[in-house]
Amino acid sequence: MERRDFLMAGAAGATALALAGAPAAAKHHGMKKASGVDRSLKGDAYDFSIPSHNREIAAKINGNTDMKSNKYGWFKGIVQGVRPGEGLRDLVGFTGFSVAKLLPMLPGEGEGYRKILNEVGFYTDLKTGEILEEWHNPYLDEKVRVVPIANPAFNHTITDYYYQPPSYGGLNEEVRPKKPFILDWDRRDNDLTLAQRINLFYPAALQPDKWPRESGSKFNQVTENFLYNLNWDDIQNPDVTSLSARGTWMRTTPWLPWMLMGPTEGHCSYSCFFGSEDSIEYADPVALEYAAKNYPEYLEMTATWDTVSLSSLEWYAREQKPAPLPEDGQIPVAKAPAPFGY
Secondary structure, eight states: OEEEEEOOTTTOOEEEEESSSSSOOOSSOBBTTTOOBOOOOOSSOOTTTSHHHHHHHHHHSSOOTTTSOOOOEEEEEEEEEEEESSOOEEEEEEEEEEEEEEEEEOOSSSSSSSEEEEEEEEEETTOOOOSSSSEEETTTTEEEOOOOESSOOOOOOOESSSOOOTTTTOOOOOOOOBBBBOEEEEETTTTTEEEEEEEEEEOSSTTTOOOOOTTTTTTEEEEEEEEEEEEHHHTOOOOOOOOOOEEEEEEEEEGGGGGGGTTTTTEEEEEEEEEEEEEEGGHHHHHHHHHHHHOOGEEEEEOTTTTTOOOHHHHHHHHHHOOOOOOOOOOOOOOOOOOOOO
16 A cells, blocks of 8 residues: 555555555564573464464554544654655655544454544654645755645455555556465564564556656556554553554655656655554644644544545645646756755
């Protein structure tokens, strides 16, 4: 999924932040080193080699298995520009949050959960931290209008099998083999980590012939990498219905369409911290204050299961209009700017 299919979808709708991606077998099952560091992934309540146990843990990270309470995700970091032949450049900050909830499966669907999520993300000035509504693109030496992320729904199921990649409104037709839901865990005593990798390549909603300034490719190449940090004792407590998580999220995506980079070679890279909590108060106060004034509906659960799940790229194609070309009719292409200062 674009997003981050975990709680925080990030910027893409999320991007997303659900537990999808290439399955990996649990590591070090039942293993204990001579030093005494416990690496076993078999606990009193949950055995990480069993798909249904992975399902329950994933559900507690993504939501609350009481299926009544909301779960809140937050993310904060930067977006960098990546171009051939030059160093990466810090472009803008990024901050936002998501609201998720678990629902029961429908009759006949088997055991598991349906997860619904809505999210909002804002781009910020690197110096002041203020949320940007306009931004000076240093590659083009041009002022552009910033379009934040506002995904009203990004939904999926959590079962004993990895779910299929999101279709993004029918654009992504990839079908992956059915595989048991066993995640990539690593443990050192009470510290537990989970790695997730999501790689997607599918036709772009922003086709260059219609969106010459916003898009330079007929396909979206998107990768999201997550690293979660969790508490082993909390996970092994069967009475806990919601798990806190901390981690890092990195996303590789085409140039953001509002940057108007057109056919310029390169892409954007997100690098963020994220968390999953039972309270929205953990989110960035700057993002919460801006959302309260401009996107108040995103402070609550507004997603529904039947709402189409799209990333920010598809929502851009549905909600925005192509930027006009300059008077000469030529599509601007970035030239190498002067090096950024430190």
